[in-house]
Amino acid sequence: MGCGASSHKDAGARRRRPGSVGDVVVFLPGLRVPRAVDFAQALGGCLARAIVERLSALRSRVVEMAMQESAAALKPRRKAAARHGSSTANLLQALEDYLPVLLGLAQQGSVLRHKVQFTWSNQEDNAEETAISDVWYEVLSVLHLMAMVCLLQANTLLLPRSYGDGYAPRVSEESRRATVDVFLKAAGYLDCAIRHVLPKMPLELRRQLPVDLAEGNLKALSLQALGQGVDMQLGLAIDSPKATLAVKRRLACEMVKYWQQVQESIPELPVSDGWGKKHRLFVKWKYVEAKAAAYYFHGLILDEGNTEKSHGMAIAALQASEEFLKESKMVSEAFHATPPTSRSPNAFGTAKYLFDKIPRDASSKVRIKQDLYTQEKVIGAPPPLPDFALALTPEDYDLPPLDPLWNKEDTHH
Secondary structure, eight states: OOOOOEEEEEOSSOOOOOSEEEEOSSOOOOOOOBOOOOHHHHHTTTSOHHHHHHHHHHHHHHHHHHHHHHHHHTSOOSSOHHHHHHHHHHHHHHHHHHHHHHHHHHHTOHHHHTTSOEEEEOSSSSEEEEEESOHHHHHHHHHHHHHHHHHHHHHHHTSOBOOSSSSOOBOOHHHHHHHHHHHHHHHHHHHHIIIIIGGGSOHHHHTTSOGGGOHHHHHHHHHHHHHHHHHHHHHHHHHOTTOOHHHHHHHHHHHHHHHHHHHHHOOOOOOSSSSHHHHHHHHHHHHHHHHHHHHHHHHHHHHTSOSHHHHHHHHHHHHHHHHHHHHHHHHHHHHHHSSSEEEOOOOOHHHHHHHHHIIIIIHHHHHHHIIIIITTOOOOSOOOOOOOOOOOOOOOOOOOOOOGGGGSGGGOO
C-alpha cells in the first residue's frame, strides 16, 4: 500500500487575516478551503472518463463555493443573513454530492487511494496549507468543512433579526430551536470523522495532519456544538413557565460538563498567527458562563431548604455565580477584542437572563441570608455541583454509499 505524501507550505510572510469577522455568537476558526486538483492528469489512465469528469465537476463546484463562502464568512456583516443562509445550504449540498463519488477512490484499493494529491488551506495550523496524497485526508477535510458550515449556519440563525412587527430585532424561539438541530448535525459530521475516517489513516500520516484536523480539535469542536445546543435548550427552558428550577439546573450543569470536556480535548493551538488565541478564549468564556448559570440555579434550589446549612451553601453558590458572571464578561470582552476582532450582538436566552437576574437576585438573597444566619461567619467554598449524565449526543451520520457510477462494469479502461 502506498503511503501519503505530505507537504506544508509555511507562511513566509504573515498570512493575511481579516481585521474583523462581525457578530459572533457561535465560534468557528474560519473555513478551510480546498485548492484545485487535476483529476484527469492524476487518474486519466486508471479510471473511466465519466468518473474522472464527474469528480472534476463536483470538486470544482466545491472549490468555487467554498472560496466564496470563506470570503463572505470573514466579512463583518449585519445584513444579508437570509442570502447567507441559502449560500451555506448550497455549499453543504455540494459537499454532500461530492462525497459518494469521492469515496470510490478509497474503495478501489491503494492504487487509487494515493494517486491524487489533495491540498487544503489551513486556519489554525502554522502551515498555510497542507497537501497529502491520501483520499481519506480529502474525506476528513470534507467532513470538517461540512461541520464548520453548520456552525456558520447556526451563527447566522442566532443573530437578531427584525420581524417588521414594531418590536426591536430579536432572536426568535423558532431560530433557537432550529439551531439545536444544526449543532447536533455539526457534531455528527465531526463524530463520524473521528470514529470512521481517522482510523483509516496510518499513525504516521495522522501526525502530519494540520492542527485544524487533529483528533483533539475535532472532538473539542463536536463538544462545543453540543454545549451550545444545551445553551439553547436552557434559554428555551428559562422562557418556559412549565420548566422547573430542577430542569434548568440540570441543563446548566450539563453545559458545564460539555465545556469542561472541550477544555480537556482541545489541543495546543498556535497563538502567534491565526485563530488559536481567540479559539481558547471562546472556550474559557463559555465554560465560565456555564458555571455562572449552574451555580445560580443550584443556589436557588439550596435556598429552598429550611436549614442554616443549606442557606449557607446557597449563599456560597450564589456568590460563586456572581464571580463567574463577572469573569465571563471580562473573558467575553477579551475574546471579541482578540484579532480577528468580533462584535457581540445583544444578549438573548441564557446570557440575557443571567445578566438580568444574577446581579439583582444573588446580591439581595445573599444580603438577606447573611443578615439572618451568618452575621460574621465566613462563607465557605461553593458546594459541588450535582453530576448529571449528558443527554445531548451527536446526530448519527454515516458515510454515504458509493455513487452508482462506481457500480458500472467499465470503471477501468
